Amino acid sequence: MTIPVGKKIYFASDNHLGAPTAEASRPREKKFVAWLDEVKHDAAAIFLLGDLFDFWFEYKTVVPKGFTRTLGKLAEISDSGIPIHYFVGNHDLWMNGYFEEELGIPVYHKPEEFTFNSTSFLIGHGDGLGPGDKGYKRMKKVFVSPFFKWLFKWGHPDIGMRIAQYLSVKNKLISGDDDAKFLGEENEWLAVYSRKKLEEKHRDFFVFGHRHLPLEIQLNEKSKYINLGDWIQYYTYGIFNGENFELKTFQKD
Structure with a gap:
């Protein structure tokens, strides 16, 4: 993809809309929509790296009730011709065609490679990658299995959504408190994952979410790992202008 002069690629992750309640998350949703309104004027593309919703099935x-402002704005931007790419996170694993069919937004279930102006990227949400976290990795295999999804669909949506949202809110990853603890450059497991991938093939940037913590770690002289932070505490996002990548904070109310 060639970025036109004056245009930029934008990245954001981990909004967790709906947590801890729909009402409590609405100011965050409005702030995110304001960000989308601002960046659409010079966006060549927008990448959303998962957990936009705290739960989505x-x-x-039937699709989950709510998030009208966000979905409407994404539809508007997509319809205007600006590409939006969505990577599922650990809270919205169960996407199955709605974004593609209704919003014209491609959805990815694993990290993907992109090249912008000859600069290479590996992009994903980040859950289940790297060393450790074996319990979650086993749980994820269950959650994404066709049998589990088939079984869950047989429950009434009101009951299923209520149970899932309750369990999701109880997870401390939502607040970011557990994630937002810097482990050190050598121990950040997505940085470890990125270094391992570099042994196979060079990428200029590895961009992930999931950690809820804005991070920039230089992996070697030519490669950098970026974590986008979140829209719960930090309101951070990434910009690539064709040459440089930087993290910024959205300040508007």
Whole structure:
């Protein structure tokens, strides 16, 4: 992808809309929509790296209630011709066609490679990557299994959504308190994962979410790991202008 002169690639992650309640998250949602309104004027593309929602499950004919402002703004931007790319996170694993069919937004379930102006990127949400976290990795295999999704769909949506949202809010990853503890450059497991991938192939930037902590770690002279932070505490996002990548904080109310 060639970035036109004056345009930029934007990145954001981990909004967790709906947590701890729909009402409590609405100011954050409005702030995110204001950000989308601002960046659409010079965006060549927008990458959303997962956990936009604190819980999302698509039944065959039912989608979760709420998030109208966000979905409407994404539809508007997509319809205007600006590409939006979405990577599922650990809270919205169960996407199954709605974004593609209704919003024209491609959805990715694993990290993907992109090249912008000859600069290479590996992009993903970040959950289940790198060393450790074996308990979550086993749990994820269950959650994404066709049998589990089939079983969950047989429950009434009101009951299923209520149970799932309750369990999701109880997870401390939502607040970011557990994630937002810097482990050191050598121990940050997504940085460890990125260094391992560098042994296979060079990428200029590794961009992930999930950690809820804004991070920039130089992996070697030519490669950098970026974590985007979140829209719960930090309101940080990434910008690539064709040459340089930087993290910024959205300040507007």
